[in-house]
Amino acid sequence: MAFFEARNLHKRFGSRVVLENISLAFERGQVSGIMGPNGAGKTTCFHVLTGLHQPDRGEIELEGKSISGLSPQRIATLGVSRSFQIMNLFDDSVVIENVMLALPEFRTRRLSFLGGVFDDTKLVDAATDVLDQVGLAARAWEKATSLSYGERRALEIGVALAARPKILFLDEPTSGLGSEATRNLAALVRRLREHYTIVMIEHDMRFLFELADRISVIHWGQVIAEGTPAELQANKWVRRSALGEAALA
Amino acid sequence: MAPMLEVDRLTKVYRRGWPAARETFRLEADFRVEEPGIVGMMGPNGSGKTTLFELITGSNSPTSGTVRVQGRDIHRVRTDERDRLAIHYHQSYQVRHFSSLYPNALLERAGSAYPMVHLFDEPQFNTQDGYIGFMLDFFRRLSGEGRLVFLCVHPNERFHLEILEEICERFIFVQKGTVTPIADFDGLVAHEPCRTYLGGLLTERAA
Numbered sequence: 001m002a003f004f005e006a007r008n009l010h011k012r013f014g015s016r017v018v019l020e021n022i023s024l025a026f027e028r029g030q031v032s033g034i035m036g037p038n039g040a041g042k043t044t045c046f047h048v049l050t051g052l053h054q055p056d057r058g059e060i061e062l063e064g065k066s067i068s069g070l071s072p073q074r075i076a077t078l079g080v081s082r083s084f085q086i087m088n089l090f091d092d093s094v095v096i097e098n099v100m101l102a103l104p105e106f107r108t109r110r111l112s113f114l115g116g117v118f119d120d121t122k123l124v125d126a127a128t129d130v131l132d133q134v135g136l137a138a139r140a141w142e143k144a145t146s147l148s149y150g151e152r153r154a155l156e157i158g159v160a161l162a163a164r165p166k167i168l169f170l171d172e173p174t175s176g177l178g179s180e181a182t183r184n185l186a187a188l189v190r191r192l193r194e195h196y197t198i199v200m201i202e203h204d205m206r207f208l209f210e211l212a213d214r215i216s217v218i219h220w221g222q223v224i225a226e227g228t229p230a231e232l233q234a235n236k237w238v239r240r241s242a243l244g245e246a247a248l249a
Numbered sequence: 250m251a252p253m254l255e256v257d258r259l260t261k262v263y264r265r266g267w268p269a270a271r272e273t274f275r276l277e278a279d280f281r282v283e284e285p286g287i288v289g290m291m292g293p294n295g296s297g298k299t300t301l302f303e304l305i306t307g308s309n310s311p312t313s314g315t316v317r318v319q320g321r322d323i324h325r326v327r328t329d330e331r332d333r334l335a336i337h338y339h340q341s342y343q344v345r346h347f348s349s350l351y352p353n354a355l356l357e358r359a360g361s362a363y364p365m366v367h368l369f370d371e372p373q374f375n376t377q378d379g380y381i382g383f384m385l386d387f388f389r390r391l392s393g394e395g396r397l398v399f400l401c402v403h404p405n406e407r408f409h410l411e412i413l414e415e416i417c418e419r420f421i422f423v424q425k426g427t428v429t430p431i432a433d434f435d436g437l438v439a440h441e442p443c444r445t446y447l448g449g450l451l452t453e454r455a456a
Contacts, residue, residue, distance in 0.1 A: 015344050016345075017344070017345060021363075205378065217380070219384065224383050224387035232383070235382035235383070237385065241376055
């Protein structure tokens with residue numbers, strides 16, 4: 001029994017088949033990668049795994065317990081957190097505030113018009129701890145807009161971590177990043193994997209092959225290949241591709 | 250055991266004009282594939298390849314003739330179960346759209362839980378990203394699980410022919426609505442209309 005498991009997922013939108021009989025298993029403490037051409041169904045797959053879309057058929061389990069049919073909020077409180085391809089940050093707020101708003105204790109905090117959130121040292125400490133994990137503690141009191149694109153991506157991961165998830169889903173974390181920002185992100189993922197189970201959709205195959213323990217290739221709404229990076233790279237056509245050349249270099 | 254696929258004196262005729270309708274396109278096909286495996290399909294644009302795929306999946310109705318998938322006449326199967334027999338993959342996604350003159354209650358069950366015939370319509374092959382290898386492995390896996398795979402390729406680069414030679418056991422060449430089954434890759438590249446169609450790619454391959 002894997003830590004997080006999806007079995008025989010089906011999803012259609014009208015006559016368009018987006019997922020057809022997809023089964024995936026993610027092990028605790030591993031980085032699992034999902035890759036596939038544009039339009040192959042990767043993001044829909046994430047939406048279904050994290051409860052944003054209900055599957056037409058199929059089962060999803062976290063630590064052996066079914067989470068199929070639960071609301072995204074309920075699934076999040078059970079320990080499933082995710083980032084999106086398009087960043088969702090509060091630009092006018094300071095960095096730390098973005099994280100504070102996502103802390104579970106912020107939501108349970110009693111409404112108080114007297115003391116501001118920044119006077120709540122427990123909240124500030126908890127948020128600082130999260131920012132420390134994503135390397136942004138020194139920028140805590142700057143406006144979110146002052147961050148570079150790569151730092152904003154790190155902050156978004158921080159927002160996802162604020163919920164203290166058991167498993168973290170990242171949707172194309174390198175999208176829009178330059179080579180230096182991508183290297184920084186790879187270092188961040190390496191640090192995070194010590195504490196979290198991570199699932200990443202990624203277009204940058206080099207990034208994924210370097211970081212993932214196992215990779216599932218999705219195409220036509222199905223898992224067409226699966227394996228460790230080494231197993232997938234052994235394929236003759238992969239060796240002939242730009243990816244193969246990079247691996248040999 | 251019924252053959253995987255029987256295309257029996259199948260015709261599809263398109264007519265246009267009124268009052269005297271003029272025939273604008275005619276597709277004729279008559280072939281069968283007994284065993285699971287991988288069949289390569291080639292032919293110029295507009296020759297009828299996609300129409301043939303639509304007739305095999307039952308999303309388009311024939312003018313005459315029948316298509317049987319493992320012995321079942323696809324056009325008599327309930328529209329909501331036809332995809333349990335045959336499915337048509339577009340470049341990166343799948344579409345299911347079926348219509349029938351008869352309600353499903355009057356039609357037959359598919360009798361299969363997972364599609365037996367998988368038709369791939371010009372998958373995007375590019376040597377840059379390595380997906381080719383994963384796609385070819387997927388075709389091999391389907392074939393190994395007892396399915397019949399059709400791979401339609403419009404070769405415009407030399408490696409497209411390499412792919413067909415590597416993975417396909419038999420071939421079908423379609424031109425101007427005429428469907429010609431061919432036993433192997435050597436037969437394909439010896440087939441005169443195919444040589445004309447491939448033109449420079451063949452000499453490039455020999456070089």
